[in-house]
Amino acid sequence: MRLAVAALHDLVARVLTASGLSETNAAIVAHTVVAAERDGTVSHGLFRLPGYLATMRSGWVDGHAVPTITQAAPALLMADARNGFAQVALAAAREPLCTMARDLGMAALCTSNAHHFAALWPDVEPFAEAGLIALTVINSRSRIVAFGGRRKVLGTNPIAFACPRGDGPPMVWDQATSVVAQGEVLRARQAGHAVPQGVGVDVAGQPTVDPAAILDGGALLPFGGHKGATIALMIEVLAAGLTGGRFGFEDRSADYPGAQTSNAGQFVLLIDPVRTAGAGFAGRVDALVEALRDAGSERLPSDGRYARRAAAMDGIEIADDVYAALLAAAAG
Amino acid sequence: MRLAVAALHDLVARVLTASGLSETNAAIVAHTVVAAERDGTVSHGLFRLPGYLATMRSGWVDGHAVPTITQAAPALLMADARNGFAQVALAAAREPLCTMARDLGMAALCTSNAHHFAALWPDVEPFAEAGLIALTVINSRSRIVAFGGRRKVLGTNPIAFACPRGDGPPMVWDQATSVVAQGEVLRARQAGHAVPQGVGVDVAGQPTVDPAAILDGGALLPFGGHKGATIALMIEVLAAGLTGGRFGFEDRSADYPGAQTSNAGQFVLLIDPVRTAGAGFAGRVDALVEALRDAGSERLPSDGRYARRAAAMDGIEIADDVYAALLAAAAG
Numbered sequence: 042m043r044l045a046v047a048a049l050h051d052l053v054a055r056v057l058t059a060s061g062l063s064e065t066n067a068a069i070v071a072h073t074v075v076a077a078e079r080d081g082t083v084s085h086g087l088f089r090l091p092g093y094l095a096t097m098r099s100g101w102v103d104g105h106a107v108p109t110i111t112q113a114a115p116a117l118l119m120a121d122a123r124n125g126f127a128q129v130a131l132a133a134a135r136e137p138l139c140t141m142a143r144d145l146g147m148a149a150l151c152t153s154n155a156h157h158f159a160a161l162w163p164d165v166e167p168f169a170e171a172g173l174i175a176l177t178v179i180n181s182r183s184r185i186v187a188f189g190g191r192r193k194v195l196g197t198n199p200i201a202f203a204c205p206r207g208d209g210p211p212m213v214w215d216q217a218t219s220v221v222a223q224g225e226v227l228r229a230r231q232a233g234h235a236v237p238q239g240v241g242v243d244v245a246g247q248p249t250v251d252p253a254a255i256l257d258g259g260a261l262l263p264f265g266g267h268k269g270a271t272i273a274l275m276i277e278v279l280a281a282g283l284t285g286g287r288f289g290f291e292d293r294s295a296d297y298p299g300a301q302t303s304n305a306g307q308f309v310l311l312i313d314p315v316r317t318a319g320a321g322f323a324g325r326v327d328a329l330v331e332a333l334r335d336a337g338s339e340r341l342p343s344d345g346r347y348a349r350r351a352a353a354m355d356g357i358e359i360a361d362d363v364y365a366a367l368l369a370a371a372a373g
Numbered sequence: 374m375r376l377a378v379a380a381l382h383d384l385v386a387r388v389l390t391a392s393g394l395s396e397t398n399a400a401i402v403a404h405t406v407v408a409a410e411r412d413g414t415v416s417h418g419l420f421r422l423p424g425y426l427a428t429m430r431s432g433w434v435d436g437h438a439v440p441t442i443t444q445a446a447p448a449l450l451m452a453d454a455r456n457g458f459a460q461v462a463l464a465a466a467r468e469p470l471c472t473m474a475r476d477l478g479m480a481a482l483c484t485s486n487a488h489h490f491a492a493l494w495p496d497v498e499p500f501a502e503a504g505l506i507a508l509t510v511i512n513s514r515s516r517i518v519a520f521g522g523r524r525k526v527l528g529t530n531p532i533a534f535a536c537p538r539g540d541g542p543p544m545v546w547d548q549a550t551s552v553v554a555q556g557e558v559l560r561a562r563q564a565g566h567a568v569p570q571g572v573g574v575d576v577a578g579q580p581t582v583d584p585a586a587i588l589d590g591g592a593l594l595p596f597g598g599h600k601g602a603t604i605a606l607m608i609e610v611l612a613a614g615l616t617g618g619r620f621g622f623e624d625r626s627a628d629y630p631g632a633q634t635s636n637a638g639q640f641v642l643l644i645d646p647v648r649t650a651g652a653g654f655a656g657r658v659d660a661l662v663e664a665l666r667d668a669g670s671e672r673l674p675s676d677g678r679y680a681r682r683a684a685a686m687d688g689i690e691i692a693d694d695v696y697a698a699l700l701a702a703a704a705g
Contacts, residue, residue: 271548278536282650
């Protein structure tokens with residue numbers, strides 16, 4: 042069946058409320074789930090809901106958390122998410138953070154004690170729509186082996202970037218620092234598919250294409266070998282070290298059976314490009330995009346998502362059994 | 374023969390002065406060349422000097438440039454390098470930039486109209502030694518093909534990161550967003566070696582291991598496929614779009630035969646981690662490093678360089694013919 046975006050949002054919010062989130066927090070988290078489903082980021086859409094529900098059941102996350110925001114320095118905001126979802130802290134910080142970025146030219150948010158189980162691009166896209174450059178990184182529980190190590194220490198530690206354009210919606214992308222995101226491996230296991238060579242290793246450190254072997258004691262590999270690993274390391278420093286959050290290897294989610302999120306941190310950087318590059322900045326980004334298209338690049342970051350978003354204006358296709366499960370979960 | 378670091382610095386500075394740099398600028402650029410040679414970053418050490426000399430002979434760079442520094446916003450400095458070397462602009466901005474970062478918690482430098490032909494890590498290491506987190510990116514002339522394109526648009530666009538540690542020198546790394554840096558391909562051509570598969574393509578876009586085919590009309594490939602390409606794209610936006618500098622595809626060095634540098638931009642971000650994470654920040658980085666070593670990672674970023682630096686306390690080994698060439702070049 043086909044559901045309007047707004048109707049799906051209401052339904053997902055009800056599911057989350059029934060699982061133990063406050064209405065405010067449920068609306069914020071539902072936005073990220075539905076945005077991902079709408080834009081075809083399937084691994085972070087409705088597919089994630091069972092993970093949210095299991096996590097809430099485990100008692101690991103406070104669904105009613107009210108974040109506390111403090112000014113650490115004129116250009117630095119800190120958020121303690123109080124063991125709630127990171128997006129709730131970001132929502133609370135958004136307005137002062139934007140004001141700081143406009144006033145000073147640049148500002149950052151350092152969130153700790155936060156759970157992030159969603160796609161990362163919805164966190165930055167609104168800032169670029171408001172004319173700002175936005176960069177964010179989060180860390181997660183240990184999931185990759187790197188630098189020749191035998192055990193997982195660093196997380197899949199994604200990074201997202203958004204910048205305004207002149208003649209179209211912002212350029213926005215996000216990506217895990219593993220070859221593929223953990224969510225893709227979860228999907229492969231559910232679908233009974235193998236993953237490509239080079240994605241992960243088993244518990245003995247041997248290459249494997251079996252998603253279950255990667256997920257059960259094995260590990261993911263960083264994209265681009267040691268170069269991706271250094272990016273993951275930098276993200277661990279920014280998202281956890283700088284924010285006062287937990288490193289991936291300090292996460293205690295394993296103590297809460299069923300929990301699928303990490304208590305970790307998020308770093309969000311905003312820059313007002315008009316202060317240095319003038320009003321022509323967005324047009325300059327257009328020129329860069331144009332040069333790439335002229336060189337034959339048919340698909341650039343966010344092209345696919347915007348195309349799928351446009352198609353979803355007519356509603357989002359949902360399998361009948363998924364819809365029935367949503368209704369049942371919303372009923373609590 | 375073996376030369377003390379300080380003696381090599383003086384000699385390289387004399388070579389650069391003879392090639393047309395002011396004494397001030399020569400000392401700054403010589404520092405980066407000798408630091409790279411000392412730390413075993415061979416592709417950016419003495420190996421680069423002929424490139425500097427050819428570039429100066431071409432008339433493409435102003436060796437006497439005096440950068441202009443302006444305050445674009447409370448947290449944003451701009452530098453116009455006046456068609457000189459980027460490090461000269463960074464040196465001029467260093468003191469106010471550090472003060473801004475300490476006062477506001479964060480500050481950035483946006484340099485345009487600048488040539489950067491050196492390793493990137495010497496730009497950030499001193500900030501981390503002073504207790505700050507430092508991140509920098511530069512763009513370069515078009516050198517990689519990405520996103521399925523047929524022509525080069527983005528540069529090799531390196532990124533460097535440095536952060537303080539408690540029980541040792543800073544963690545510092547830099548890396549090109551190509552699989553290997555352009556300098557490594559130049560070295561392979563000079564040595565008559567092939568490069569590994571996956572490093573680059575020839576003029577027809579076909580994979581090749583011939584460094585000459587990559588350098589003469591071919592292209593480098595981004596590390597980690599499209600994930601590395603998005604990093605290169607972000608760097609192009611930050612280093613050129615945000616700074617008001619030239620994109621790689623706008624570089625005009627080809628009009629100056631022999632020129633090997635690009636007129637491009639640099640973005641430098643400083644964060645004072647003590648403002649958010651307190652005095653314990655450096656110790657937290659130590660804990661992360663310790664966790665990686667415990668997991669079996671024997672070599673982490675900058676380990677190799679610091680070991681080679683320690684070895685160079687007894688002097689730097691230089692081939693006799695290289696020394697003779699340096700003396701000849703210093704004589705003008």
